[in-house]
Amino acid sequence: xxxxFQTVDEYSAGQRLDNYLIKYLKGVPKSHIYKLIRKGxxxxxxxxxxxxxxxxxxxxxxxxxxxxSNPSQEKASDNLKQILQNAxxxxxxxxxxxxxxxxxxxxxxxGVALGVIEALRSIYxxxxxxxxxxxxxxxxxxxxxxxxxxxxxxxxxxxxxxxEKRYMALVRGTWSKKNHTIDAPLYQNSRGVTVxxxxxxxxxxxxxLKNFNNKDFSASLVKITIETGRMHQIRIHAKYAEHPIAMDxxxxxxxxxxxxxxxxxxxxxxHAHQLTFTNPLTNTIQIINAPLSAELQQFLERL
Numbered sequence: 001x002x003x004x005f006q007t008v009d010e011y012s013a014g015q016r017l018d019n020y021l022i023k024y025l026k027g028v029p030k031s032h033i034y035k036l037i038r039k040g041x042x043x044x045x046x047x048x049x050x051x052x053x054x055x056x057x058x059x060x061x062x063x064x065x066x067x068x069s070n071p072s073q074e075k076a077s078d079n080l081k082q083i084l085q086n087a088x089x090x091x092x093x094x095x096x097x098x099x100x101x102x103x104x105x106x107x108x109x110x111g112v113a114l115g116v117i118e119a120l121r122s123i124y125x126x127x128x129x130x131x132x133x134x135x136x137x138x139x140x141x142x143x144x145x146x147x148x149x150x151x152x153x154x155x156x157x158x159x160x161x162x163x164e165k166r167y168m169a170l171v172r173g174t175w176s177k178k179n180h181t182i183d184a185p186l187y188q189n190s191r192g193v194t195v196x197x198x199x200x201x202x203x204x205x206x207x208x209l210k211n212f213n214n215k216d217f218s219a220s221l222v223k224i225t226i227e228t229g230r231m232h233q234i235r236i237h238a239k240y241a242e243h244p245i246a247m248d249x250x251x252x253x254x255x256x257x258x259x260x261x262x263x264x265x266x267x268x269x270x271h272a273h274q275l276t277f278t279n280p281l282t283n284t285i286q287i288i289n290a291p292l293s294a295e296l297q298q299f300l301e302r303l
Contacts, residue, residue: 008059009127013148017044018051020061028066036064076119084119090288094150094281095131095143096120099290102139102267106130120144132158135232137249140167140272141290153280158229164276167224167234168292170269170300171243172256174213175220180206182237186230192250193232195240203227204237212303217259219246221300223273234270245270265299 012020021033021042040048043062044055055061083101090097098116100106105115107130120128124146131143131154145151157163187199203226210221220243224234232251238244239251246252246260246269260269271292279286292300 002065004063006061006063008055008057008061009148012055012127013057013059014152015055015148016051017042017049017053017055017061020055021063024063025066032066036066076114076122080119081123084116084123089141089290090286092279092281094147094279095145095154096128097275097288097290098142098144100134100139100142100272101293102137105136106133106142116142117144131155132163132229134272135235135268135270137268138270138272139267139290139293139296141275141288142272143275143277150280154277157277161227162277164274165226165229165272166274166276167226168209168271168273169222169224169234169238170246170260170265171220171222171238172218172246172253173220173243174211174218175206175208175222175243177208177211180208180241182206182241184237184240186233186236188231193230193236195236200230201228202230202233202237204234206238206241206243214303217263217303219256219260219303263299263302267295269296269299271296 006024018033018037021037022030025033034051036042037049037051041064043049044053044059046062084098087099087101088096089099100116107115107117117128117130126146129145129151131145131151134140134142143154145154154163182204184195184202185197185199186193186202187196205225207223208220209223212219212221226233235245235248235251244252244256247257247265248268249257271290273290273292275288277286278284
């Protein structure tokens with residue numbers, strides 16, 4: 001790889017130099033990127049800059065020769081592109097919303113060659129970036145920004161809890177038909193995430209929509225609203241409430257999973273069914289509904 005010069009576009013303007021390089025030099029250790037900045041091998045407009053420098057529109061970034069491990073060189077198949085185009089439920093000049101299928105990762109990494117965002121980048125000529133994430137097994141509404149200013153605006157809304165996320169899930173056992181709030185901090189360590197007083201605050205609200213109670217099988221269809229967006233929050237809070245989600249292979253109940261699988265369920269029953277936020281381009285309240293997949297709808301009809 002030879003020296004290359006990148007011109008900062010609208011999408012990257014305002015981003016820190018280190019974060020810009022981390023995205024551009026995928027596979028390069030962060031420690032090496034910071035070393036390049038300190039040694040002055042990375043230049044902006046021919047001058048040295050610190051890692052925290054905020055890039056400006058039309059800045060010229062000099063990137064020295066470096067071997068880049070790029071696990072995302074695999075190209076998105078035409079089938080995957082078609083799946084995402086068919087799954088698009090809203091689009092304007094600044095953003096799009098995908099009703100992400102279960103089993104599709106939002107980005108490459110950890111053994112996944114490519115995900116939603118890499119595939120979308122092969123479809124769109126302009127830069128696109130994830131606004132938030134969904135677990136690979138979780139389906140539903142996924143926000144993707146097509147403009148840097150839209151991304152920044154939506155991140156502010158997320159940080160200030162101005163984006164309302166609603167989910168639907170099938171959980172073990174019948175739950176009383178009232179609102180249930182789980183306020184339990186989540187702590188992440190090398191083994192995963194667990195409820196622990198040392199963790200960050202996490203709050204989820206569960207509302208029962210329908211109970212299913214047939215002989216040896218009982219379950220509840222619930223709607224969930226979250227006030228925080230911690231990793232695996234809903235799945236852990238459901239387990240903590242002793243109502244684990246159906247087909248959750250990490251936090252679920254083995255016997256309940258066997259029962260739901262015998263009835264035809266083959267995936268985690270957790271779906272992001274609604275997003276409410278202020279559209280940054282129109283400054284109006286936007287409500288996006290992502291319908292349940294045919295697979296989940298048909299499963300519920302069989303209960």
